[in-house]
Amino acid sequence: MQILLVEDDNLLAEGMMNALKRAGFAVNLSRTGKAACTYLQAEPPDILLLDLGLPDMDGLDVLKFIRDKKLQVQVLILTARDSTNAKVLGLDAGADDYLTKPFALDELLARLRVLERRLGTANTAMIHVGPLSLNTTQHLVLLNGDALVLSRREYMLLKALVENLGIIQTRESLEAKLYSWNDEVASNAIEVHIHNLRKKLPLNFIRTIRGVGYVVSRQ
Structure with a gap:
């Protein structure tokens, strides 16, 4: 945001x-x-x-x-x-x-x-997507009831995706949500964060739309 x-x-x-x-x-x-x-x-x-x-x-x-x-x-x-x-x-x-x-x-x-x-699409502080629950007040992410350990930007990226279920997010739009103007952003920063998130989330929870961006669909 x-x-x-x-x-x-x-x-x-x-x-x-x-x-x-x-x-x-x-x-x-x-x-x-x-x-x-x-x-x-x-x-x-x-x-x-x-x-x-x-x-x-x-x-x-x-x-x-x-x-x-x-x-x-x-x-x-x-x-x-x-x-x-x-x-x-x-x-x-x-x-x-x-x-x-x-x-x-x-x-x-x-x-x-x-x-x-x-x-966003969420109208409460709690966002539920399949086995995942995200508490935007406490910055807490649960998967099947167990807390996930995420970096600050991993959390920000996941939040940006689940708040826009079914809507493809381009790399540029995600960078704007994660970084300030004076931040140094590596060309593959979003890809790295996506890779790290996928290791902690269910298979295919985050889908790549080749040449466009990333999306989380309703589970």
């Missing part, structure tokens, strides 16, 4: 990016509204975390840009503006959720999971 964080406070941005990456998100950072608008139009993320008090423009103008361009992005406002009127303005402008600073990381992650479920 690709997140764009728009935040000009370096310390806060760094802390949030580290926490979100540990939680299994691919996160990119923009420190200005204008840069965010450029990124959004070139490569829209799945979720935008938007501060309103940006140095070059108001965050609500970024939100207006998104809605005017009809970009399909879930927007969670993160701001110190805590008045009821400010919340109403943000939500009426098209935000999907609104969280005031300071906030608890657990609450942010919970709200992100809600937005994430709106984007």
Whole structure:
């Protein structure tokens, strides 16, 4: 799941990016509204975390840009503006959720999971596919009731596949879900992760569609 964080406070941005990456998100950072608008139009993320008090423009103008361009992005406002009127303005402008600073990381992650479920096929924190169960809250994967030991990116890759049952995921789309812009990505990174996952999963659980990508079908 690709997140764009728009935040000009370096310390806060760094802390949030580290926490979100540990939680299994691919996160990119923009420190200005204008840069965010450029990124959004070139490569829209799945979720935008938007501060309103940006140095070059108001965050609500970024939100207006998104809605005017009809970009399909879930927007969670993160701001110190805590008045009821400010919340109403943000939500009426098209935000999907609104969280005031300071906030608890657990609450942010919970709200992100809600937005994430709106984007995927899963409508609960538990995803069941045949003998496999994936708990997106606890980052726990069970196979026939036994816990699987997965690396962070193996978990992210498996989650991306099972949330899109029957829908082929290209290597490029999977890379976007697993890696941030400044990550060094080996040309065969996805293939390596798929290979390692297959050693832990039932035979043919992940199918290769030659020349297209990978898919997990309903079991």
